[in-house]
Amino acid sequence: MRLVGVSHPIQDARGKATGRARYAADMSLPHMTHVAMVFSTIPHGYVTAVDGSEALAVEGVYGVFHCFNTPEYCFNRYRSQYSQTLPLEEPVFAKRVRFVGDRVAAVAARDMETARRAAALVKVTYEELPCALTFEEALEGVNCLEGEEAVKDEFTVEVGEPPRADGLVEVTACTELGRLHHAAMEPHVCVADYDSDLDELTLYSPNQSVHGVRTVVADMLEMPYNRVRVVKTTMGGSFGSKQEWTVEPVAAAVARRLRRPVKLVYDRAEVMRSIVCRGPMRAEMTMRFHKDGLLASVELELLSDAGAYIANSADYARTLVGKMFRCYRIPYGRAHIRLVSSNTPVSGSFRGWSSPEVALMLEHGMEKAARALDMDPVQLRLKNVLLPGDTDPKSGVPIEEIRTRECLLRGAERFRWAERRREDAAFNASNDRFRRGTAVACAGHGNTYYPRYNDFASAEMRMCEDGSVQVEVSIHDHGCGTGAAFQMIVAEALELPLDKVRLKEADTAHTPFDFGCYASRGIFVVGRAAQLCARSLREEILKAAAHKLETTPDRLYFEGPAVRSEDDPAVSLSYQEVAWYSLGTLCRELTAQAKHTVDSNPGVTGTHFAQVEVDTWTGLTRVLDYLAVHDVGQSINPEMCAAQIQGAAQMGCGAALREEIEISPKGQGTCSLSKYHLMNAADLPLIQVELIQDGRSQDGPYGAKSVGEVSFAPAAPAAAAAVNQALGSDLGRIPMTPDRILEYIAKEGC
Amino acid sequence: MKLDFFVNDEAVSLETEPQRRLLDLLREDLGLTGTKEGCSEGECGACTVLLDGKAVHSCLTLAAQLQGRHVTTIEGLEKNGELDILQRCFVEEIAIQCGFCTTGMIMSAKALLLQNPNPTPKEIRTALSGNICRCSGYVQIVNAVSRAASEMGGGV
Ligand code: FES
Numbered sequence: 001m002r003l004v005g006v007s008h009p010i011q012d013a014r015g016k017a018t019g020r021a022r023y024a025a026d027m028s029l030p031h032m033t034h035v036a037m038v039f040s041t042i043p044h045g046y047v048t049a050v051d052g053s054e055a056l057a058v059e060g061v062y063g064v065f066h067c068f069n070t071p072e073y074c075f076n077r078y079r080s081q082y083s084q085t086l087p088l089e090e091p092v093f094a095k096r097v098r099f100v101g102d103r104v105a106a107v108a109a110r111d112m113e114t115a116r117r118a119a120a121l122v123k124v125t126y127e128e129l130p131c132a133l134t135f136e137e138a139l140e141g142v143n144c145l146e147g148e149e150a151v152k153d154e155f156t157v158e159v160g161e162p163p164r165a166d167g168l169v170e171v172t173a174c175t176e177l178g179r180l181h182h183a184a185m186e187p188h189v190c191v192a193d194y195d196s197d198l199d200e201l202t203l204y205s206p207n208q209s210v211h212g213v214r215t216v217v218a219d220m221l222e223m224p225y226n227r228v229r230v231v232k233t234t235m236g237g238s239f240g241s242k243q244e245w246t247v248e249p250v251a252a253a254v255a256r257r258l259r260r261p262v263k264l265v266y267d268r269a270e271v272m273r274s275i276v277c278r279g280p281m282r283a284e285m286t287m288r289f290h291k292d293g294l295l296a297s298v299e300l301e302l303l304s305d306a307g308a309y310i311a312n313s314a315d316y317a318r319t320l321v322g323k324m325f326r327c328y329r330i331p332y333g334r335a336h337i338r339l340v341s342s343n344t345p346v347s348g349s350f351r352g353w354s355s356p357e358v359a360l361m362l363e364h365g366m367e368k369a370a371r372a373l374d375m376d377p378v379q380l381r382l383k384n385v386l387l388p389g390d391t392d393p394k395s396g397v398p399i400e401e402i403r404t405r406e407c408l409l410r411g412a413e414r415f416r417w418a419e420r421r422r423e424d425a426a427f428n429a430s431n432d433r434f435r436r437g438t439a440v441a442c443a444g445h446g447n448t449y450y451p452r453y454n455d456f457a458s459a460e461m462r463m464c465e466d467g468s469v470q471v472e473v474s475i476h477d478h479g480c481g482t483g484a485a486f487q488m489i490v491a492e493a494l495e496l497p498l499d500k501v502r503l504k505e506a507d508t509a510h511t512p513f514d515f516g517c518y519a520s521r522g523i524f525v526v527g528r529a530a531q532l533c534a535r536s537l538r539e540e541i542l543k544a545a546a547h548k549l550e551t552t553p554d555r556l557y558f559e560g561p562a563v564r565s566e567d568d569p570a571v572s573l574s575y576q577e578v579a580w581y582s583l584g585t586l587c588r589e590l591t592a593q594a595k596h597t598v599d600s601n602p603g604v605t606g607t608h609f610a611q612v613e614v615d616t617w618t619g620l621t622r623v624l625d626y627l628a629v630h631d632v633g634q635s636i637n638p639e640m641c642a643a644q645i646q647g648a649a650q651m652g653c654g655a656a657l658r659e660e661i662e663i664s665p666k667g668q669g670t671c672s673l674s675k676y677h678l679m680n681a682a683d684l685p686l687i688q689v690e691l692i693q694d695g696r697s698q699d700g701p702y703g704a705k706s707v708g709e710v711s712f713a714p715a716a717p718a719a720a721a722a723v724n725q726a727l728g729s730d731l732g733r734i735p736m737t738p739d740r741i742l743e744y745i746a747k748e749g750c
Numbered sequence: 751m752k753l754d755f756f757v758n759d760e761a762v763s764l765e766t767e768p769q770r771r772l773l774d775l776l777r778e779d780l781g782l783t784g785t786k787e788g789c790s791e792g793e794c795g796a797c798t799v800l801l802d803g804k805a806v807h808s809c810l811t812l813a814a815q816l817q818g819r820h821v822t823t824i825e826g827l828e829k830n831g832e833l834d835i836l837q838r839c840f841v842e843e844i845a846i847q848c849g850f851c852t853t854g855m856i857m858s859a860k861a862l863l864l865q866n867p868n869p870t871p872k873e874i875r876t877a878l879s880g881n882i883c884r885c886s887g888y889v890q891i892v893n894a895v896s897r898a899a900s901e902m903g904g905g906v
């Protein structure tokens with residue numbers, strides 16, 4: 001292949017390097033107003049009054065909007081498909097506030113600084129209600145009003161036949177996960193433009209599903225879908241945080257009310273406080289093994305906290321059960337799940353959509369099992385990983401080619417597994433302050449949400465008069481170069497140079513319907529549609545060329561960007577000549593349309609190795625070395641794959657060792673990066689990556705599988721296990737902060 | 751206050767409040783939106799610009815501190831349509847994903863190379879430790895800065 005599999009800078013790298021790439025916060029429209037929000041300062045209660053008079057007195061303030069002067073617009077932030085029947089649980093402006101950070105009011109003013117100054121002057125009076133901030137309080141239902149249940153959802157899933165208990169080795173791993181902040185560097189933002197003459201609303205935002213936003217906003221405002229246009233803007237990272245709609249409904253409601261464009265930009269504190277987090281989970285996982293290390297059963301007891309609104313949490317928990325079966329052969333699996341709702345930030349989509357969470361639980365169990373069985377952790381995994389030809393027992397879908405085994409073997413060799421573990425032991429024996437541990441973790445994921453829901457994607461293409469190609473697909477680049485990957489896929493199929501293929505991102509006014517770029521379906525599903533579409537454009541080119549040459553398409557072939565003939569070596573028609581002929585003589589534009597309906601979802605996994613050093617005096621941890629080996633199928637843009645995987649390692653090490661939104665006794669969550677510690681360049685070693693590319697998918701373009709989400713799944717488990725290996729501990733409370741490590745050492749020694 | 755200072759070598763005169771942030775002057779008043787706001791409190795580095803050749807957080811720098819001084823933003827690096835070596839190396843080394851950290855990262859790297867034209871990878875990592883990139887593991891960023899340094903031949 002000419003382009004696929006060769007590293008390229010992403011499509012907008014130059015604009016991002018010069019600062020010219022336009023993010024939504026950089027936009028400015030004529031007559032635009034700026035909106036700043038007022039958030040609840042209490043965790044639970046009723047808003048009894050909003051006094052905006054002081055704010056309104058500030059010069060340049062156009063309005064203060066809240067539940068007492070605005071129609072009761074309600075929506076469900078998680079809705080992304082028209083057919084989802086989810087409760088409209090969340091109002092644009094809350095009357096009953098459910099967490100510190102719930103939206104109470106919005107102030108519109110001539111510029112952002114004025115809007116923010118005025119927002120600080122809005123006085124809100126509350127009648128407080130009892131609040132639940134912990135699992136215990138939520139389970140007791142202390143925040144429930146009459147008729148409300150403490151447990152919002154409860155279900156059990158069973159897959160396979162329970163094993164006979166005798167002779168099995170049983171381990172139980174207790175894992176508790178804290179709240180995570182996505183920390184996409186670009187804060188949430190929406191620019192809404194309302195044309196009152198046409199009754200048309202245009203929303204510009206970095207979101208993962210333009211059609212999802214349209215569904216929610218159009219229904220909320222009772223507008224026809226074709227009057228609501230949603231344009232996906234350059235996205236400064238998402239990691240799931242821009243998969244749910246929080247700013248778009250607000251900006252839309254205010255723009256329509258004011259009949260002018262508005263810009264709503266959150267700052268970091270507001271994003272952390274109000275937008276979305278990955279909520280806490282408490283898990284007890286019981287795993288049974290045969291004496292030889294073969295897994296017999298996995299049983300999960302899980303308590304999950306949705307936070308203030310249910311949003312995606314019921315679905316997230318169901319997905320988690322499915323993800324349990326994507327890495328190891330599990331003859332019997334059972335999960336009992338309960339969901340509660342506390343008065344804390346709302347839990348939502350997070351990179352990996354429960355694969356990372358269930359991996360933390362499973363890998364914690366695997367570590368304990370390796371100790372209980374006295375087996376090497378790599379060997380134990382080798383015995384149990386899914387193999388080519390296996391079937392996902394939960395979904396019934398074939399795993400196809402899978403290379404976890406190879407990842408383990410290759411990684412163990414490259415990371416000098418056995419030797420390094422011996423070196424760690426020697427280091428630990430000769431040192432009374434620092435302890436080192438080396439660990440491995442595997443995890444699996446998917447490439448689409450099929451077969452949980454039907455999945456399909458469409459693409460359209462047209463060839464311009466000069467032989468260049470314009471592509472219409474609804475892609476939502478999160479910043480990892482989906483645009484470049486699509487250009488490569490299409491240019492490869494059409495044998496064109498990369499710059500002859502152009503595509504813009506999702507825009508409901510122009511690009512075909514699509515569910516959105518989440519569930520790792522971007523390349524695997526939408527990319528496949530683009531590849532198929534390019535193939536049918538090839539046919540169209542051949543048909544037109546055959547007409548011109550008075551032959552049949554099967555006598556023609558492509559070579560470079562030209563059509564050649566089997567019968568006459570002198571024939572070489574450029575795409576431009578074919579396009580002209582088609583337009584001028586056949587009176588037909590060279591266009592193609594394709595649809596790809598998904599009926600597969602192969603196994604895709606990663607195996608990470610981490611070496612971590614723990615300072616037993618301070619509890620501080622340092623990642624000394626890291627290797628990620630991934631089964632990616634054919635990688636489209638290898639260096640970008642590697643960069644994404646390294647980003648996942650950065651995020652996973654942070655999640656395992658330090659990142660946590662903590663909730664104060666008054667319900668205030670951590671809302672500053674000075675207290676939420678992200679990994680910087682000096683904190684990390686050179687993260688090594690190896691791609692294993694021969695486990696190709698049947699249906700992904702050129703055999704590609706997903707990478708962005710799955711790469712995050714094994715990262716935190718590897719770093720966490722390395723700490724436990726270093727200390728000989730069984731810490732299950734994630735993140736393993738210095739305080740928790742010191743507390744453990746004080747209790748158990750090391 | 752009346753503020754006279756230089757932005758990317760051009761004299762700029764503004765009537766403004768002394769406590770306004772340099773970040774807002776750049777983005778709102780001058781339309782220089784290449785400088786980004788990621789945290790508003792000096793923690794992420796997305797807003798980094800040069801003030802008299804030194805990297806500063808424009809979210810923490812106030813108008814009152816700017817009289818007569820020289821500010822360089824990302825928009826000031828490209829000369830006659832040609833990218834600065836650092837910008838080009840960031841593109842070519844695939845050091846750019848979502849790009850939200852990129853302009854601040856490049857400005858911090860610029861300040862580093864002005865002071866230390868031949869940094870080791872470790873020195874690069876330390877110099878960039880105030881710039882958060884959530885998308886990557888910093889590997890390509892460090893490579894880009896190393897390569898820019900060597901292409902500049904140790905001189906900026
Ligand atoms: S915005 Fe200035 S350091 Fe983050």
Ligand code: FES
Pocket residue numbers: 185236237479845846847848849850851852882883884885886
């Ligand atoms: S490229 Fe996204 S934060 Fe660095």
